[in-house]
Amino acid sequence: MLKKLNIYKFGTVSIGIAVVTGLTFTMFVLPSKAVGQSKIVSIVKGASNPSSTEPYNPSPLSVPVGTTITWINNDNTGHTVTQGDPSGNTPPNGFDSGILAPGKSFTHTFGTAGTIQYYCTLHPTMLGEVIVK
Ligand SMILES: [Cu+2]
Known part of the structure; x- marks a missing residue:
């Protein structure tokens, strides 16, 4: 018992x-x-036009460490979100969306502070920047 x-x-x-x-x-x-926060960056309509002032909008974008950014392709043609710049300064382990078809999105989380540049491998006039603090 x-x-x-x-x-x-x-x-x-x-x-x-x-x-x-x-x-x-x-x-x-x-x-x-x-x-971590979440932010959205739009790949705007007509982003590949060299006269486009902000193909990735908003850019530059300041965010705290740990922020997840989602890029959405709102254009009617494919684009990439590729870390580095068109002159070939692309870090070996940098993020790269590959070709994003219209309407598709890509997400990356920024774990360390720094100024990160990115571009579109298909349209070298498309430049973007994320400032992680
Ligand atoms: Cu592009």
């Missing part, structure tokens, strides 16, 4: 600990991982 009671008590305590651990995880660990 006494043994059964102890097992029951142990079970209750275990469930209690599990619930508290679960709540703590949900309240503190998950939100801290999701703390």
Whole structure:
């Protein structure tokens, strides 16, 4: 009788600990991982036209470390979002969307501070910049 009671008590305590651990995880660990902001940059209509002043809009864009940016191709032709610049200063592990068809999007999270340049490999007049602070 006494043994059964102890097992029951142990079970209750275990469930209690599990619930508290679960709540703590949900309240503190998950939100801290999701703390980064989200921003959207539009690849504007007519972006490949050399007279386009802001083919990626907005650019330059200042964001805090941890921000996730989503580029959306709102033009009617394909474009890329490629880290570096058209002269070939493309970092080996830089982000690269590949060709984004009209309506498609590309997402990248900026984990470290710095000024990051990007461009379109199909249209070298299309330049963009993200300033991560
Ligand atoms: Cu382009």
